[in-house]
Amino acid sequence: MPRYVMIIDLNKCTGCRTCMVACAMKNGLPPGIFWTTVEWTPIAGVIQADRRSTGNYPYTPMTPVHNICNHCDNPPCVKVCPVGATYKREDGLVLIDYERCIGCRYCMSACPYGVRTFLWEDPEKTLEDAIRRTRSSNPYKAGENKMAEPDYVYGDPVEYRDKGRLVHKSVLRLKRGIVTKCTWCVERIDKGLKPVCVEVCVGRARIFGDLDDPNSEVSQILSRKNAVRRLEHLGTEPRVYYIPKTNWPKVLE
Amino acid sequence: MRKAAELRGSSEGFLETDWDTALDCASKALAYIMRRYGPSSIAFTIQVPGTGYMNKGALMRLASLFGWSSMHAYPLNGDLPTFWAPTFGVQSEELETLEYLNSRLILIFGSNFTVTRTMSSRMLILARERGAKIIVVDMNYASVSNIADEFIPINPATDAALALGIVHILIRDKLYNEEFIKTFTDMPLLVRLDTMKRLRAEEVKELSSKAKELKAKIPAYRDLFVSIDKNGRLIIIDPRRLDLIDPVTNERYDPVLEGEYEVELVDGKRIKVKPVFQLLKELVFRDYTPDKVAKIISPKPEWVSKYVNIIERLARDIATLKPVAIIYGASNWQWYNGDLKGRALSLLVALTGNIGRPGSGISTYAGVYKIRWPMWSWWGYDKPLTMIRGTPSMRRPKWLNWSVFLNYEYRQSEEWRKYRSTEVPWPDQGVRALLIQWWNPFDQHNKALILTKKAKRDHPEPLDFIMTTEIQWTTSVEYSDIVLPAAAWFEKYELVSTPIHPYLSITQPAHDPLFDSMPEIWIFKEIAVRTSKIISEEWSDDEVKRILGLSKDELVKMAQMYYPDPDLQRQEDEARRSGRWSLSLARELANKASEKAIEILLEDGRNVTWAEGLNVNLTEGITLEELKKRPVRIKLPTPGNRQIPFWSQINLRVPFPNASFPHPISATGRFVKSGRIEFYKDEDVFIDLGETLPVHKDPFEESLYKWFPEDKGRYMFVYLTENSLYRVHSTHSNNAMMLALQDYQPKIYMNPETADRLGLKTWDYVEVYNRFGRVRGYLITDPSVHPNVIIFVQGWWRRYTDGTHYNSPNYPWIKPTEIIYFTPGVWEVNTKWNNTLVNIRKIES
């Protein structure tokens, strides 16, 4: 059984957020809801990723801050779920059975990483909110030509079941009241593919693979480089490794 | 939108209508304007042609038929780096990003690569991992700095000073590549000290007769210049090849670079001359000592001594780490003196011999502007006309420059009359109609709100007719009289290439066009057919001949030959007659025509003059069938088809320049008459402005302060309209995901210390303004911003900025050096987005 891990090399991240948007597009997340986030050194309330820094001009190095489900080996969310909707697979993926979740959000209280997102309303309504904010005075009108698909929403149109349990479905096709989160693209992994955020990463900063395979890229990297995991002292045993950013430029030296 | 066409019925709004009505209306309007003001008064642009050679070419084809004025989008967008033509004689050149892996030193001057070339920034990361040193020189700590080894902050628009300071060290410590500059550059050329012009061989007594002989053997656009060797012998520099062979004796010579000499002219007059290198040396020794440069570039006086060291170190890095690649960013050259900066930066790679070799050179990346080969078989109407007339004929659009179009005031000025070459076009009757496709000028190019004023007829040169073909409801759509819904990228065929990757690829319909939208090839075909019909019915024979230069019969026949396969037109006509016509049939035929057009385009690339005496087949073996499967590398004339600028000049020794398509060599060869890389320019305007050699100048002295002296000291901040990570300029401004990524709020960035001084803080609603216009947004204080700079992240449609407008504080400055020639997209007036000073104030939202 493989032991999947993800490595995020912050030295290679350009902060472009392609991973975020690709994830949202594939998983049908409405704008503003992301399962993984990236931004440069956050300042309260300012989220734009292409310009943001701290310090004093010109000494203003930035750090890309990623967040994604850690698929912990000792996942608090799995432990607290009263109905076993959140569960851990043998290969390490922490998944949510969308059909069993009762929406108590105990897992969100338990998760120290804040990676879970609850569907507070029907996601298609969130999408409507987002579209309303575009202030379009002339929304597209469907003509007589029937070539347009009226019910089209983006996101993977196919759902995926893991041993009968519904663990992947485009969020825009889900109804409110359940908790969702990063699945590491379980349906892709089961086909031998990599998660979509890894696939699209511009700097190849996100690396995914099997730690039990000593020849895998992840094993090689972890044997060479100093990687850290978030909140390791809690004993959650996260499976996402971060290689801290150290390669900032010299400035006026 | 996209319901079919929309007509602006009244000031209140649009009238939704069908294709027939819209196209007939458009055709009538266009015919009317041509009849009254002439065809050249209809102006249009094909934006970023590389993103669509076929459909964008379709509009060129239509314009060729009638003789409309094409405004080259490259200078219009401010993407044209105006140093290339005077220095290298080309439009632009760039290393493909894969070549970074061969670089040892990558210098990035004002280019936020991670944001503006998102995907290609991977190559920078890889290059760094392989040991390349990356240095970012910028006024702001842009996000690209995070993947660099060093960030050097400098004052806005002082890159030329830094470059010349480095040149000072290179010359002082003899760190330059002597062999290279003697062979490939104009450094050994002699300059007359009396006129400051370069010495021509025919002026020199002892060379004049030989020069006359030689003159007959070289192209008319070349000149014979003179150098002097160690023995004091004057030598004619052969513009036909890049080596140190005397064309008279066929012997090798070694020209001197330094010193002052006396030469006797044909008329017996003795004059003093110096090599260009000597002049450059004197210039940098006098004005660009590290101390002086450090004072110019340092944002704070207390850092000056650090900069002195940095200049020394940079010079050593550039001289010793090879290959060196310079990335010169668009935001950096979009200034009044952007050409000077480029010329100065080119010196760094030229003096050290970092040109024409893998992983080296200076590159500019802006826009998907590049036309990979002349495409007139599809873009022009040469072939149909030749077929009809039976004699070789040419039928192509006219040209026009955007800033010239906008800057009415400059056209009234003394400077314009003094320096304007007759080549620089301006239609007799002005511009009366604007066709907008693939761009959103009412947000993106509305400098000083001139376009809005023209549209509202509140301008001495108003616009009578505006027609837009669009895929979304942009601001420009709102100002248009007719709006035609176009099919989007993956609803039609298209041939695509970019300057940064030497590949050809196509897009294919993955989906039928939504609603009633149609591929542009069909739209323009219909306009060609309908307009020619109206003209043939309503105009007299004489009028058609006089205005269009065609007979009625020729016009109608040519319109029928718009589709590359006239049989497709016949099928559509037949279907219309028999009532079988439908949108789907029209689309099917348009798709077939598109495929055929792409094949014609590929055909044009089979035999291309790349440089003097170097013909190549760029599309060898590339077929539509193959492109349907995968992108294919263009067959560039380099080993491995790698895109290495000037490889053929340095390695095959063919003279500069290589062709800038679609122009023939003659159109651009004249910019570097010596056939070499030229740093000394002796056209009158350069002498008048003191820019014979690259120098550093305050960008506002000759622009804003010259025309509005009262503005000196009035506006405090440089206004930078930064590209957003989340969209391509203003495209997708209304996309919910893109908007979410920016909080739905237009943001204005400023240094916190400056903001403190002005009593402003993060999330204040502020207005940035100057005499030309204003824009509103939310202030974010960010220490990465230079203390004297205000950044607005561009792309927001007016509906998101309270009706204000981020390009309204800009002005279409024209530098006289840009109007002494006119070669579309190569030597033209370039838009200077960043040459703008503003103030900022808080407003109550």
Add this chain to the structure above:
Amino acid sequence: MSHVVKMFRPKEMIFLGLLLILAVIGIVAWIYQLMQGLIVTNMRNIFPWGLYIATFAFLVGTAAGGLIVSSSIYLFNVRELKPIASLASLTAFVFVLGAMAMVIPDLGRPERILNILLYPNFSSLLVWDFIVLTAYAILSLAHVYIGWRPYAARLRQLSEDKIAELETRSFRWGRILAPISLPFAVLIHTVTAWIFAVNAGRPWWFGGFLAPSFLAAALVSGSAVVILASIAIYGFKEDLRHTYNIMMKFLATSTAVLLFLVYQDYFVRWWWGGDEGQILSILFNRLWLTTLIGEFALLFTTIIIAIKLKTSLGAVLSSVLALLGVYAHRFNLMEPSYNVLINKILLPSSESTIPVPIVLGDMKHSYWLLTFWPYTPSPIEIMITIGWLSGIMLILYVLAKLLFSRR
């Protein structure tokens, strides 16, 4: 039916009518929430539990009354409390069911609630809480029943012998049940506290402190509820004065213990600073109303009044203040937990750290990624909570009146 109606005086009818209206408003608000989703609350991803769960924790505490009275009588032989024993058990029964009902509006998918029975995950303390609360409800009901039998016999005017026999049997059963109920009574607070206390990622909750403090809070609110219920049903009668005195003493003592526990905890956190200090800063700045006024001032006044003012007014006042104080204390359970994020990164240009931001979960604001959510309950949350509380009071009052009003 008219017989039942006649039991209530007009003033009571107005009071009950008011409760009924509030309960109906609560149900309507809940239906609205069911239609719109939990978006109508002010909870978001960063702040997943709010007023509902705080109220749930509060209500579990108020169910402690049964324990206090019955264990006092049967285990510690405080016979003076015998007259209110059955009523106390009734409050426990109603409040424990009320607490469980309070969770329902918090669920995103209430229709799936049976999944707890179908697929219980026994590592989840929510499941164990469900079990102990259910057990406690059953035990409370048993207490009510055995207390009610002699009472009902008296009402039916059975023979004194019969009544005496029933009373003896009731007492015997009470003695048997008490040692069984006591652990469950302790457990409901403990397990409820553990729901929060096991979250290692929440410094405000994590650790062994929460269970004792929950227990203390339960003793306060439980005894206050019993005092109020007794006064409402039986009045402040002379023969019950001693009973009330004992209860008020108990109230004062447990309030003092609660305050002690809370403030010794604050001291430790204040002394250390860091994240713990940030917790205090939230408590004393953003939450000053519930911390200083609600928790501290009200509970402190409770102690004074309960000791000094041994009248009917004193009893009512101290109990009401105690309940308000404990409710404020419970409200404070949420914010310092969610708005102090421990998942942090080090800023490159300084020594300071900042939390990794969390996706908000809606598109109603112009920001969607944040590290702090200034939670205040939405009107719907308040309506539903008031509705639930009113409903509980209504049911308790009616049941108490029907079962135990005539002595």
